[in-house]
Amino acid sequence: MRTFNVAKEKIKVDKSLLMPAINSAKEFAITIDGEVLYPPYSDSAIYIYKGAIAPITTTGISGVKPMKLGELFGVGYKIEEQESIVLFDVSNAWNVIVPRNLENATFEDTTSDGIMDLYDEELEEMSWHGVEWGVTNREISDMIEAKCEGTLFCYHTESPFMFSALVYVDDMACARQKVKEMIVTVIKEKLADDPEFAQETLSEDEKEAAVFFGVI
Helix, strand or coil, rough: CCEEEEECCCCCEHHHHHHHHHHHCCEEEEEEECCCEEECCCCCCEEEEECCCCCCCCCCCCCCCCCCHHHCCCCCCEEEECCCEEEECCCCCHHHHHHHCCCCCCECCCCCCCCCEEECCHHHHHHHHHHHHHCCCHHHHHHHHCCCEEEEEEEEEEECEEEEEEEEECCHHHHHHHHHHHHHHHHHHHHHHCCCHHHHCCCHHHHHHHHHHHCC
16 A cells, blocks of 8 residues: 655645646645646545635735745645745645545544544444454554555654554455455454354354354
């Protein structure tokens, strides 16, 4: 899975594409790959910016300096203009960026509570049954990140340690298959080796989960 860490990565945007978008006063977006897009947006893109920039009005007072690009985009955006590109540093804009990207995420790991929900209905149903056999959303998410293609979009620093992430899976069929295989393996191993999960003493919820995964 590809990792894009906004604490380290800078986004290069072609100035010839960015300036018309800014001057149009219409809504546009910038992706982590430096694309400038207009609505309707792609379901698969990840954005560092979405919005419209109001036209700059003049007051007629001489000596007023023109606004810099960074001021146009708002707090947290550090922007360096070069000859043909504009370089975005959005490491301080993470809290602004997250809400703009939640809609298409498979799951989020942005709070101290950990991973509460999986935003795919089938994955969430498997998670709901898997918890009866001790399978956590953290284990599910770690497996998806290790075994499936997609993007880990995050803010991550070591000192001080900070980690916040959104995860996007490219192939949901892969994620569903891998998660099911993992939970089936866990159930089979516990039925075979763990006295606390002897088949004759299983709770109704444990039996229901095992039946759901086709193990019993």
